């Protein structure tokens with residue numbers, strides 16, 4: 001059975017509200033509560049941010065160009081440049097430019113996803129047992145706001161994919177290789193949207209924020225642009241930037257991109273390799289899991305802690321669809337056919353990782369949803385009681401579980417995610433390093449996320465967080481880290 005976040009949200013809110021301490025409220029109303037994103041920027045964070053703003057778009061370009069011009073070799077372009085065999089301008093001049101066709105495809109794609117998001121209320125929850133969709137509540141923001149969301153991502157994913165297969169096997173409006181065939185022109189379109197939405201979000205936060213109390217201005221332009229100012233920017237009542245850009249168009253596209261790669265293999269070699277099937281299946285499970293649990297994602301860091309800036313806006317439009325799909329792209333250029341034992345080994349690794357990832361997340365969700373009144377591995381969960389305050393001085397209570405996978409390490413869900421990422425990379429064999437970028441990136445992302453989250457939790461829960469880290473001393477790998 002999967003999470004029922006609507007109950008979770010109601011229960012959490014009810015419990016918290018019952019426990020509000022009115023006396024504390026007046027005393028602390030005027031003091032600014034510090035949990036949530038930073039108010040001040042240290043030099044190290046600023047340096048990282050400027051580095052990412054400058055180099056992340058180049059990294060994406062370099063990877064995609066390497067496949068297009070150098071058969072996915074990351075080294076050969078450098079050798080060509082250093083030996084003077086080629087100049088930067090040669091590489092740039094060979095790069096496909098923005099085309100009207102790509103602009104048309106991309107505009108249609110995003111418009112279609114906006115349409116599915118805004119105008120088709122969820123019907124999946126009416127007939128899929130265990131699925132939580134429709135109107136759901138998010139977590140309490142630092143300003144004490146509880147936002148409502150229309151959860152209809154699974155439906156958008158299903159409709160999009162039904163249309164994709166209907167086209168591929170019946171209507172033939174366009175070739176299923178369309179994404180691969182326009183991959184670099186589409187990159188320029190994705191960048192235009194990524195920068196436009198991040199810039200718009202920044203301007204909006206100054207002139208017409210959705211909730212002024214949940215805005216955070218550090219005064220540093222680069223930090224604010226990258227990490228965002230507004231917490232939950234919206235247009236109208238329902239168009240939530242974070243929910244839309246986090247899931248669609250990037251994650252709906254993820255599986256379509258992989259399908260397009262598989263179609264390209266079929267076109268080029270007359271067959272689809274088992275490695276390509278594995279990538280499609282394992283990443284397909286991950287994507288489907290994301291949409292099945294979209295309501296649960298309202299409680300994850302991206303939605304309930306991060307502000308909306310370039311990091312999310314550009315990241316969701318460009319970084320995610322281009323770099324999370326590198327294995328499939330690589331396999332178009334290098335069609336690896338794995339031996340049966342290797343294929344089964346990778347499949348098992350992928351499935352076990354998925355089990356760890358899902359069960360760890362499920363255990364926390366169940367625990368929070370039932371306020372600890374549940375069984376984890378057949379026993380009542382153990383936990384640490386903790387408290388925190390919202391910006392209006394209201395005191396809330398919460399619990400940090402120390403049982404199940406959460407007793408093994410403080411982020412065992414990340415460990416499962418990392419093992420799964422490794423499985424995707426292994427499908428590509430060991431000839432090139434490009435497909436392994438994903439596991440390197442995920443390791444950096446999730447380790448950084450551990451540190452970021454723990455910093456936030458410490459400022460939120462204070463000494464209670466210290467008690468928790470003493471009870472569960474490891475972050476990712478029990479006994480090691």
Ligand code: NDP
Nearest residue numbers: 300301302361364399400401402406413414417449453457
């Ligand atoms: P978590 O789901 O681990 O959420 C962290 C939050 O959970 C904390 O801030 C805290 O929030 C609460 N929490 C922490 N410890 C406990 C505990 N012991 N008991 C109860 N609650 C606890 O992190 P994310 O939101 O980052 O990740 C969600 C999933 O998404 C993960 O599985 C991750 O691997 C995946 N992910 C994937 C990415 C990708 O690019 N593929 C990117 C990011 C995430 P509170 O303030 O409520 O106490």
